[in-house]
Amino acid sequence: MENDLALRRIVIVGGGTAGWMAAAPLAQQFMRGSGERCEILLVESPDIGTVGVGEATLPPIRFYNRALGIEGADFVRKTQGSFKLGIEFKDWGHLGHRFFHGFGDFGPAVDGRSAFMHWLRLNEQGEMPSYEDWSTATQLARANRFTPPQGEAPSPSASYSFAYHFDASLYAAYLRDYAVQRGTQRIEGTIVEVEQRPEDGFVAAVKLADGRRIEGDLFIDCSGFRALLIEGTMKAGYEDWSALLPCNSALAVPTRRVEPLTPYTTSTAREAGWQWRIPLQHRTGNGHVYCNGFISDERAEAILMQGLDAPALASPRPLRFTAGRRRQSWIKNVVAVGLAGGFLEPLESTSIQLIMDAVGRLIQYFPDRSFAPQLAAEFNRKMALQYESIRDFIVLHYKLTRRDDSEFWRYCAAMPIPDTLAHQIELFRASGRVAILDPEGFAEPSWVSLLLGLGVLPRGHDPLADRVPLDQLRQHFERVRQAITQTVAGTPDHAAYLERHAKAAPLA
Ligand code: FAD
Secondary structure, three states, X not given: OOOOOOOOEEEEEOOOHXXXXXXXHHHHHHHOOOOOOOEEEEEEOOOOXXXXXXXXXXXXXXXXXXXXXXXXXXHHHHOOOEEEOEEEEEOOOOXXXXXXXXXXXXXXXXOOEOHHHHHHHHHHOOOOOOHHHHOHHHHHHHOOEOOOOOOOOOXXXXXXXXXXXXXXXXXXXXXXXXXXXXXXXXXXXXXXXXXXXXXXOOEEEEEEOOOOEEEOOEXXXXXXHHOOOOOOOOOOOEEEXXXXXXXXXXXXXXXXXXXOOOOOEEEEEEOOEEEEEEEOOOOEEEEEEEOOOOOOHHHHHHHHHHOOOOOEOOOOEEEEOOOEEXXXXXXXXXXXXXXXXXXXXXXHOOHHHHHHHHHHHHHHOOOOOOOOHHHHHHHHHHHHHXXXXXHXXXXXXXXXXXXXXXHHHHHHHXXXXXXXXXXXXXXHHHHOOOOXXXXXXXXXXXXXXHHHHOOOOOOOOOHHHHHOOHHHXXXXXXXXXXXXXXXXXXXXXXXXHHXXXXXXXXXX
16 A cells, blocks of 8 residues: 655755765665655755765775665766775874775684684784784785675675775766766755644744745755754754864865875874875875864974875865764654764774765664654664764774873874773773674774784784684685785786776866
8 A cells, every 4th residue: 555644855954975875776766666756856055065074984985886786887987986995094193104994804704703712812922013014905906906795705805995085075076967867856955944733843834035935744954064954954063072072173185186096094193183185086185184183273284284295285174173973863754964963083094984874774764644652763773873883993093002202192092982882892801702783883903903903912813713723824814815815916016907997077
């Protein structure tokens, strides 16, 4: 039987990355099947710009693209993109210190116990080189090489993953074309008023500056830091995490492309924050994320400019933010996606992931016009868990620093942390085990990379790993090492791979 309470119109407020990332899969859903179509309208202001940053991603973006039928090479070409095997961290643990958070695992389990546990056991005997030697992603990145994984796991040539770097404005335009071709109506206008139904407070319509009135059943708030509907109208409230993540400012600046074109993001810790470097085909994206309570904006700009490896192509663009999340992302018929729902600084490129997962969850718990409150409750529960788990992962980078060369780093090392993170660190320190708060979030290899990279070496290992004879283990690791070496040797240079498979046309 048809559901006569089916949504008839969805209004997306905002045309930044979040707005178009929400529009594309919804448009695709409603293209399919018969029956009455639900209209999708997206309102974007010609006067209020997008945040225009957000150029590094995490591997699951490939599932998002695949679900939309987007082909990887076409996507990279049209967004001036490049490939990302992970993040190189410089000067985080201490000055001169480097480690790599590579995507993928660290090779096959042995006798049912993870490779990491066996590595710990051999490491205790003083026999093992760095753990990074067993990450194919890390080894490929260090050699500036890239090809998509080949073959079948657990082979090292298949046991890594990758994400993309892209130009944020080209990405939004790419998804806009996708969504508009599938029936999304784009409306240019600035919302000046939100009209609520007197009987229950649901949003009935938004009014534009030119007098137009746009009604809808469901409103997706993608209005960025303004949070026009979720905060302005619904008063969701904001959980402020700036005591844990004190960075509240950023300066973003593009520079000319330089060689080699690295297949990874670089994050370099600075006096009161850190600097990103994201290589694209037509330019490099750079930015300095910092806390203006510890350094002035002028000093932050000077640090950024001194740290560039090529001439700047524009003046640095300032941004301000407060780390945290909306207490509720879904209230009545308003769902916040993107910066309207919260912001965790871009250290691990998690914002686009949060957008993707929010849109996926909205489709999973898609409402009809009765808006069962349980759907919103489940959506909010999962969003909260995801935000908290990512928060812990990012706070870890700061908390485990051994830097004491500035007031900022001394603050970070001394700050109290959430119980969930304290437990994570102590569990790992005692036993090498990882507690996963959010099963959909960063997996064990990522936590291990970070904890080991920042200098936490477990005191013990899984006793069940001791059943494997040491000689057998040594042979196993040697075989894996040889396979990784062969994989790296047989992989093309990143720039050469792009040139051959996904070369972007010069921008007009
Ligand atoms: P916005 O881009 O701000 O878009 C808001 C939209 O709402 C605009 O279209 C605007 O016109 C519209 N709007 C607002 N008010 C009105 C109104 N009254 N009427 C009509 N329309 C209105 N994420 C990553 O995943 N990786 C990264 O590397 C990364 N780096 C970042 C670096 C920095 C410094 C910052 C601040 C963020 C970074 N992010 C990153 C986050 C990422 O940029 C955002 O998650 C993403 O761009 C989504 O933004 P948005 O669409 O929510 O908001």
